[in-house]
Amino acid sequence: MDALFQEEWSEPIPRPKASPEINKSDEASHPYDIWDDSAARISAVSPGNRTLITTESGIQWERLAATTEKSVNFMEIVYEPGTESLELGALATHHGYEYAYCLEGEVEVVIGDLMLxxxxxxxxxxxxxxxxxxRNIGSVRFRGIWFTHWCDGPRNWKLIK
Known part of the structure; x- marks a missing residue:
């Protein structure tokens, strides 16, 4: 292993600190409420508590982490067979970068003049x-992991036909 990598990761992880003012009346509050502000930088989301958006065409966007960082999205995306991100022939453009990894199925990707x-x-x-x-061109659903950075959301997308 790289020595620099080992050095960076050998630092102790800061542990949350309990507030000395906690009393029995605070039991109903969430346990993370007693931590210092480092808890706001950590996101652990169980499958039953994820935000799910289903578009009109049936595409599902499920948020895998809920952080306060507004310029980043980490999602699982599902395209059922025959579904596509936009109406036939349209392309979208917006700010940001997208990274995708396919878990199952396949999806046709058109980026500029490139189709893959x-x-x-x-x-x-x-x-x-x-x-x-x-667009899901296959006969089985597509599932993928998407990470977007500096995307400003569908409200600011420009459609090109």
Whole structure:
């Protein structure tokens, strides 16, 4: 292992500190409420507590981490067979970068003039200002992990037909 890597990761992880003012009347509050502000930098989300958005076309975006960082999204995305990110022929462009990893199935990816198929264990990263769209061309659902950085959300997407 790289010595620099070992040095960086050998630092002790700061532990949350309990507040000395805690009393029995505070039992109903969430246990993380007694931690210092480092708890706001940690996100552990169980499967039953994730935010799920289903688009009109049936695409599912499930948030895998709930952090206060507004410029980052970490999601599982599901495309059922035949679904696509935009109406036929349209491409989207917006600020940011996208990174994707395919867990199962396959999805056709169009980025600018490039068309490729993202299939199991393959990944891609691209500048979201390049016109793009996704479509499940297979007979099984596509599941992938998406990480977006500096994306400003669908309200600021520009559609290109």
């Amino acid at each position: 198929t993202l299939s199991k264990d393959h990944s891609i990263g691209f500048d979201s200002s390049i016109p793009h769209k996704f």
